[in-house]
Amino acid sequence: MQVLSKRLDALGCEYRPLAAPMGPEGLVAMRLNALVVDLAILGPNGWGYLEQVCSRLPGLAVIVCTGPSSVAQRVRGLRLGADAWITKPCHAEELICVIEAAVRRHRRTEMPALEASTSFGEITVRPDLYQGYVNDVSLELTAREFEILHLLTGSDRVLRREEIYERVWGYAMAHGDRSVDVFVRKLRQKLRNGSPAWSYIHTHFGVGYRFAPEREGSGGADLELVEDSPIDVLDPALTG
Amino acid sequence: MQVLSKRLDALGCEYRPLAAPMGPEGLVAMRLNALVVDLAILGPNGWGYLEQVCSRLPGLAVIVCTGPSSVAQRVRGLRLGADAWITKPCHAEELICVIEAAVRRHRRTEMPALEASTSFGEITVRPDLYQGYVNDVSLELTAREFEILHLLTGSDRVLRREEIYERVWGYAMAHGDRSVDVFVRKLRQKLRNGSPAWSYIHTHFGVGYRFAPEREGSGGADLELVEDSPIDVLDPALTG
DNA sequence: TTTGCACGTAAAGATCCTGTAACCAAGACA
DNA sequence: TGTCTTGGTTACAGGATCTTTACGTGCAAA
Numbered sequence: 001m002q003v004l005s006k007r008l009d010a011l012g013c014e015y016r017p018l019a020a021p022m023g024p025e026g027l028v029a030m031r032l033n034a035l036v037v038d039l040a041i042l043g044p045n046g047w048g049y050l051e052q053v054c055s056r057l058p059g060l061a062v063i064v065c066t067g068p069s070s071v072a073q074r075v076r077g078l079r080l081g082a083d084a085w086i087t088k089p090c091h092a093e094e095l096i097c098v099i100e101a102a103v104r105r106h107r108r109t110e111m112p113a114l115e116a117s118t119s120f121g122e123i124t125v126r127p128d129l130y131q132g133y134v135n136d137v138s139l140e141l142t143a144r145e146f147e148i149l150h151l152l153t154g155s156d157r158v159l160r161r162e163e164i165y166e167r168v169w170g171y172a173m174a175h176g177d178r179s180v181d182v183f184v185r186k187l188r189q190k191l192r193n194g195s196p197a198w199s200y201i202h203t204h205f206g207v208g209y210r211f212a213p214e215r216e217g218s219g220g221a222d223l224e225l226v227e228d229s230p231i232d233v234l235d236p237a238l239t240g
Numbered sequence: 241m242q243v244l245s246k247r248l249d250a251l252g253c254e255y256r257p258l259a260a261p262m263g264p265e266g267l268v269a270m271r272l273n274a275l276v277v278d279l280a281i282l283g284p285n286g287w288g289y290l291e292q293v294c295s296r297l298p299g300l301a302v303i304v305c306t307g308p309s310s311v312a313q314r315v316r317g318l319r320l321g322a323d324a325w326i327t328k329p330c331h332a333e334e335l336i337c338v339i340e341a342a343v344r345r346h347r348r349t350e351m352p353a354l355e356a357s358t359s360f361g362e363i364t365v366r367p368d369l370y371q372g373y374v375n376d377v378s379l380e381l382t383a384r385e386f387e388i389l390h391l392l393t394g395s396d397r398v399l400r401r402e403e404i405y406e407r408v409w410g411y412a413m414a415h416g417d418r419s420v421d422v423f424v425r426k427l428r429q430k431l432r433n434g435s436p437a438w439s440y441i442h443t444h445f446g447v448g449y450r451f452a453p454e455r456e457g458s459g460g461a462d463l464e465l466v467e468d469s470p471i472d473v474l475d476p477a478l479t480g
Numbered sequence: 481t482t483t484g485c486a487c488g489t490a491a492a493g494a495t496c497c498t499g500t501a502a503c504c505a506a507g508a509c510a
Numbered sequence: 511t512g513t514c515t516t517g518g519t520t521a522c523a524g525g526a527t528c529t530t531t532a533c534g535t536g537c538a539a540a
Contacts, residue, residue, distance in 0.1 A: 061345070071331045078337035083345055084324060091311045097318035105301075105323055105345045142516060157368035178498090179518060185499065205526065206383030206497070207370045382527060418487090419529065425488065445537060446486070 004092040011096070021049055024056035028171055033103045034061040036095070038088070039077070041066075047080065054081025057171040061102035065095060118153065121213030122195040125153050134194035144168065145187050148180070152201060152211035160208040184209055244332040251336070261289055264296035273343045274301040276335070278328070279317065281306075287320065294321025301342035305335060358393065361453030362435040365393050374434035381430060384408065388423050392441060392451035400448040424449055 001017065008015050016030070021042055027035065035053065039046040054062055064077050064085045074085045083102040086095055117126040124133045130146050132139040141149065147168045152159065161180045165173035173180070184201055191200050199216045201209055241257065248255050256270070261282055267275065275293065279286040294302055304317050304325045314325045323342040326335055355367040364373045370386050372379040381389065387408045392399065401420045405413035413420070424441055431440050439456045441449055 071334050075331075075333050075337050078334075078341050081344075083341050084338075091315075093315050094311050094318075097315045098324075101318045101323050102345065104321075105342065144517065158370050177518090178520085181498065182500090182518075185501095188499095203498075204370055204383075210369070384528075417529090418531090421487065422489090422529080425490095428488095443487070 004095065007092045007096060021045075024053055024171075027053065027057060027060065032060055033106070034063060034099050036063045036065050036099065039064055039066045039069075039073075047076065050077060050082060051080045055172060058166060059106065059170045061099065061106050063095070063099055063102060065090065120153060120211070121198045121200065121215075123191065123198075123200070123213075125150060132191075137194065139190045139194050141187070141190060145183060145190070148183050149187055149211075152209060156210075156212070158204045158207050158210040164208065180209075244335065247332045247336060261285075264293055267293065267297060267300065272300055273346070274303060274339045276303045276305050276339065279304055279306045279309075279313075287316065290317060290322060291320045299346065301339065301346050303335070303339055303342060305330065360393055360451070361438045361440065361455075363431065363438075363440070363453075365390060372431075377434065379430045379434050381427070385423060385427050385430070388420075389427055389451075392449065396450070396452070398444045398447050398450040404448065420449075 005015070005017075021037075022030075037046075037050065037053075039050065042049055050062070050064070053060070058081075062082045064082045065088060066085075067088045069085075069087065077085050084098045086098050115127040117124055117128065119125075122134050123139070126133065127150060130143065132141050132146065132149055148164060151164060151167055162173050164180050165177065169179075188201055191198075197216060199214050201211055202214075204210055245255070245257075261277075262270075277286075277290065277293075279290065282289055290302070290304070293300070298321075302322045304322045305328060306325075307328045309325075309327065317325050324338045326338050357364055357366040357368070359365075362374050363379070366373060367390060370381075370383060372381050372386060372389055388404060391404060391407055402413050404420050405417065409419075428441055431438075437456060438453055440453050441451055442454075444450055
């Protein structure tokens with residue numbers, strides 16, 4: 001621990017030694033990139049703890065660093081969701097490399113920022129500015145609202161709430177959590193403000209939400225036929 | 241290699257043993273999820289090869305599986321971009337778990353592979369939209385109805401009620417529960433609405449249900465089951 | 481043909497899901 | 511430190527969906 005701490009300090013890494021195992025909720029609050037656990041110290045509950053943490057925080061890199069073990073034990077740990085298993089005693093440098101490898105793979109797919117802006121109906125999503133626009137007017141989306149919009153616009157299929165939560169929040173959704181619903185509501189409100197004639201986020205009852213820009217006859221009395229109004233609002237010169 | 245091949249076959253994994261190191265371009269063409277290399281076999285050029293592959297294919301999981309090594313070597317390998325380092329001799333099972341752990345983390349941020357939509361008779365099942373269609377017209381299936389339809393269309397054999405219940409509801413069916421029957425009825429009704437000339441879900445008395453699109457012609461409705469006869473899908477003049 | 485089940489059908493009640501709004505906590509900022 | 515913004519929770523109402531129940535019909539064996 002002393003050697004490891006010294007090396008981590010030298011690398012400028014933030015870390016926190018935990019004397020007792022911390023529950024998933026506490027780990028979520030710490031916003032960790034990686035967690036190193038010693039199953040031997042955790043005792044017989046270690047397996048359950050490992051499983052709990054891995055399932056609850058799928059985005060967290062979990063490295064098991066413990067004493068001599070059998071193949072079956074290592075297999076079990078990795079199957080439960082651990083990213084790596086390293087046997088004590090080990091060099092701090094090697095452990096750090098293993099942690100980095102796990103975190104690196106985790107971060108890799110987060111990095112691709114600066115995506116091209118794309119338009120859907122009247123709105124334009126700009127990942128580079130973390131904001132959505134209607135005719136160059138900002139929708140005033142908050143960070144989380146934008147992330148959800150960005151995720152939804154990224155695929156045509158129906159996204160289940162659990163998927164949305166996991167990809168935006170970074171960990172598994174608790175049963176009964178309504179956060180996704182609330183944010184979708186806020187999103188819809190802002191989208192409606194900026195683009196009243198369109199509907200974008202569609203509810204699939206019992207499943208989740210799907211993004212698809214569609215005209216809505218909200219303005220006119222026409223129920224279906226919208227042929228009289230020759231309005232060209234498609235593709236403003238934003239997309240550059 | 242023999243043991244590993246056998247285990248991979250049992251798991252249904254696709255793999256390809258390479259006698260000689262393959263360049264990054266060749267690897268790209270293979271669309272691999274993971275690559276296992278033995279640095280000892282690669283010889284002195286191994287480090288360069290590892291670096292080249294890891295930098296050219298950042299999305300590829302690279303596992304080094306080689307003989308006894310020093311800490312410095314393992315650190316070097318991981319720093320160059322390897323995702324894991326496992327020492328020979330090792331159990332095939334453990335190696336597979338390490339590969340799975342690396343691939344799992346890689347896959348996490350990807351969109352779940354959207355299953356292809358499949359057609360049966362006149363209907364089309366779209367898993368990405370959780371919905372069934374007849375000529376692009378929605379059947380208005382509820383979430384549970386779709387799940388049952390999706391399950392039934394997934395296999396040709398007769399599915400017992402208990403199987404259906406367990407796979408859709410997620411837990412064992414209580415004795416005397418008629419839910420499956422009720423949902424099959426609703427399904428049949430909606431299928432009949434959208435595609436009156438066909439029958440899709442067939443009852444096997446005392447067993448369960450089986451999905452098989454069959455014409456219900458006014459002319460030649462066979463009483464016996466026609467299991468092996470291929471079904472010609474053609475466009476009858478009936479549809480609109 | 482009779483008889484005992486299994487299945488099809490329909491409707492009503494219970495349950496679950498979702499939109500909505502109000503509320504509280506945590507962080508940003510002056 | 512106080513205020514404002516943002517994130518997240520909870521409660522409630524209305525509606526959609528699911529489950530249960532009941533009864534009629536059809537199948538298969540005796």
